Amino acid sequence: xxxxxxxxxxxxxxxxxxxxxxxxxxxxxxxxxxxxxxxxxxxxxxxxxxxxxxxxxxxxxxxxxxxxxxxxxxxxxxxxxxxxxxxxxxxxxxxxxxxxxxxxxxxxxxxxxxxxxxxxxxxxxxxxxxxxxxxxxxxxxxxxxxxxxxxxxxxxxxxxxxxxxxxxxxxxxxxxxxxxxxxxxxxxxxxxxxxxxxxxxxxxxxxxxxxxxxxxxxxxxxxxxxxxxxxxxxxxxxxxxxxxxxxxxxxxxxxxxxxxxxxxxxxxxxxxxxxxxxxxxxxxxxxxxxxxxxxxxxxxxxxxxxxxxxxxxxxxxxxxxxxxxxxxxxxxxxxxxxxxxxxxxxxxxxxxxxxxxxxxxxxxxxxxxxxxxxxxxxxxxxxxxxxxxxxxxxxxxxxxxxxxxxxxxxxxxxxxxxxxxxxxxxxxxxxxxxxxxxxxxxxxxxxxxxxxxxxxxxxxxxxxxxxxxxxxxxxxxxxxxxxxxxxxxxxxxxxxxxxxxxxxxxxxxxxxxxxxxxxxxxxxxxxxxxxxxxxxxxxxxxxxxxxxxxx
RNA sequence: GUCUCCGUAGCUCAACUGGAUAGAGCAACUGCCUUCUAAGCAGUAGGUUGCGUGUUCAACUCACGCCGGAGACGCCA
Numbered sequence: 001x002x003x004x005x006x007x008x009x010x011x012x013x014x015x016x017x018x019x020x021x022x023x024x025x026x027x028x029x030x031x032x033x034x035x036x037x038x039x040x041x042x043x044x045x046x047x048x049x050x051x052x053x054x055x056x057x058x059x060x061x062x063x064x065x066x067x068x069x070x071x072x073x074x075x076x077x078x079x080x081x082x083x084x085x086x087x088x089x090x091x092x093x094x095x096x097x098x099x100x101x102x103x104x105x106x107x108x109x110x111x112x113x114x115x116x117x118x119x120x121x122x123x124x125x126x127x128x129x130x131x132x133x134x135x136x137x138x139x140x141x142x143x144x145x146x147x148x149x150x151x152x153x154x155x156x157x158x159x160x161x162x163x164x165x166x167x168x169x170x171x172x173x174x175x176x177x178x179x180x181x182x183x184x185x186x187x188x189x190x191x192x193x194x195x196x197x198x199x200x201x202x203x204x205x206x207x208x209x210x211x212x213x214x215x216x217x218x219x220x221x222x223x224x225x226x227x228x229x230x231x232x233x234x235x236x237x238x239x240x241x242x243x244x245x246x247x248x249x250x251x252x253x254x255x256x257x258x259x260x261x262x263x264x265x266x267x268x269x270x271x272x273x274x275x276x277x278x279x280x281x282x283x284x285x286x287x288x289x290x291x292x293x294x295x296x297x298x299x300x301x302x303x304x305x306x307x308x309x310x311x312x313x314x315x316x317x318x319x320x321x322x323x324x325x326x327x328x329x330x331x332x333x334x335x336x337x338x339x340x341x342x343x344x345x346x347x348x349x350x351x352x353x354x355x356x357x358x359x360x361x362x363x364x365x366x367x368x369x370x371x372x373x374x375x376x377x378x379x380x381x382x383x384x385x386x387x388x389x390x391x392x393x394x395x396x397x398x399x400x401x402x403x404x405x406x407x408x409x410x411x412x413x414x415x416x417x418x419x420x421x422x423x424x425x426x427x428x429x430x431x432x433x434x435x436x437x438x439x440x441x442x443x444x445x446x447x448x449x450x451x452x453x454x455x456x457x458x459x460x461x462x463x464x465x466x467x468x469x470x471x472x473x474x475x476x477x478x479x480x481x482x483x484x485x486x487x488x489x490x491x492x493x494x495x496x497x498x499x500x501x502x503x504x505x506x507x508x509x510x511x512x513x514x515x516x517x518x519x520x521x522x523x524x525x526x527x528x529x530x531x532x533x534x535x536x537x538x539x540x541x542x543x544x545x546x547x548x549x550x551x
Numbered sequence: 552g553u554c555u556c557c558g559u560a561g562c563u564c565a566a567c568u569g570g571a572u573a574g575a576g577c578a579a580c581u582g583c584c585u586u587c588u589a590a591g592c593a594g595u596a597g598g599u600u601g602c603g604u605g606u607u608c609a610a611c612u613c614a615c616g617c618c619g620g621a622g623a624c625g626c627c628a
Contacts, residue, residue, distance in 0.1 A: 035570095307626085405565090413563070
């Protein structure tokens with residue numbers, strides 16, 4: 001928390017400093033956490049770039065800044081020059097103790113940085129076609145998108161989670177035909193199942209249910225039945241994975257539903273683009289002039305046979321997102337869709353919206369390893385690993401934690417055999433164990449009558465205690481980094497580091513001792529730890545048991 | 552051929568988007584349980600951050616060029 005507050009105060013000081021020196025250029029500086037071996041809480045590097053700009057000695061600039069900083073910021077205990085011109089800052093202990101007190105007081109609300117809704121954010125993720133069950137790759141997108149949404153919400157932003165349902169395209173027809181073919185097979189037809197149809201066994205399962213209904217074939221809308229059944233499966237799988245959407249947005253509302261003039265939203269947006277000169281007709285097809293904005297070629301919106309492309313619906317969809325009043329759009333896409341980003345941004349730009357507000361997170365694909373061998377994944381062959389299957393094998397907690405451990409940019413290797421072992425190879429246990437240990441002590445403490453709930457936290461003077469408190473206090477800073485970088489993985493790493501420091505504390509500082517005052521203070525500290533761990537795991541969608549199951 | 556991402560310890564990955572002596576977990580080795588849960592802790596070992604050139608006070612991080620891996624380049628979605 002205080003890093004971001006300190007940073008604000010330093011900005012004021014440095015801006016004034018620069019103004020006094022008549023330096024008008026922008027100076028890039030940052031406030032960092034120094035490497036472990038340095039005895040300092042923060043390191044400010046501003047003196048070096050300033051000195052560079054005005055060709056002065058960085059040490060002299062640093063000295064000057066230190067004088068001002070010590071005068072202006074009473075929470076700072078010491079500030080000193082180190083290395084090539086870093087200003088190492090140590091804050092007063094009382095600031096740390098106040099932070100622990102804040103955690104204990106605010107509990108779940110600790111970390112609400114934005115007091116009022118400053119931004120409305122729409123996170124669109126998963127959005128898998130309703131033609132089959134979710135596979136493991138969708139799981140990664142679901143975990144990242146949902147955790148990001150939780151983090152944004154925790155910071156105090158207004159977030160909406162949305163699933164875009166592609167229920168209007170070609171693939172719907174294929175789904176219907178696939179289902180019908182399986183249905184006829186069950187009824188005794190010998191016709192060969194078409195190779196370009198969905199091969200998965202789930203289609204047969206749905207067909208069996210339809211056969212059981214005893215309806216005549218003319219009464220059955222195969223596409224509708226297929227979508228209904230598959231959507232139910234998707235929703236259930238996501239619920240088991242701890243993911244709930246605020247809205248399910250149907251492509252058919254844009255591509256099929258007509259207004260009183262007989263136009264769909266897609267018709268209207270294409271007409272608009274054409275009228276604006278952003279789309280044109282060539283070879284009897286309608287093209288988006290996306291090369292006008294950073295795309296490498298123009299793209300077809302409406303085919304020569306009159307059918308719209310997926311892109312056309314998607315443009316109407318994004319127009320709709322902005323019209324609903326969202327300030328920031330976040331889309332999660334598998335990295336195999338990266339080629340799509342440029343044309344979508346171009347379209348948003350050509351529609352007159354600021355494409356900077358459209359943030360696309362491309363997450364690299366998940367490769368599965370089983371028995372040391374890569375497992376092939378294909379929707380068509382039917383030979384693929386579903387999210388449900390993995391969640392049932394390794395549990396929701398391990399699965400989500402695993403997905404959130406890596407940067408979206410990294411390809412993720414998911415070893416099913418290791419994940420199934422539920423051994424300590426999975427760091428989720430390491431973090432959950434912290435909570436179990438804390439609650440064990442809290443339970444034990446209830447037997448004591450000499451402990452106070454308003455302890456003197458300044459008794460926490462040991463290195464392990466101080467290190468632990470400093471880490472607790474980074475909670476908000478890390479969430480802000482996640483917000484800025486659009487990745488929850490920094491936070492997962494943070495929880496592991498916090499767990500590490502807790503376990504060290506646990507070994508060297510016994511909580512319940514004959515010293516009532518110290519015991520009370522340490523009890524306060526571990527209660528603060530449980531607040532952060534429980535809040536933190538919840539932000540990842542992982543449970544925080546108060547006791548570990550026997551191994 | 553063009554584009555995206557990756558290459559860091561034996562393995563899987565971090566490194567707060569340019570900061571100081573590159574960190575965790577797993578695997579290996581040595582110790583620590585009659586005291587709040589040993590799913591833990593302490594210690595040992597493990598590195599020319601794929602290679603090269605450049606940019607600067609400072610490069611794992613940025614630029615350019617190679618090498619290697621994954622993926623995308625449709626009037627499919």
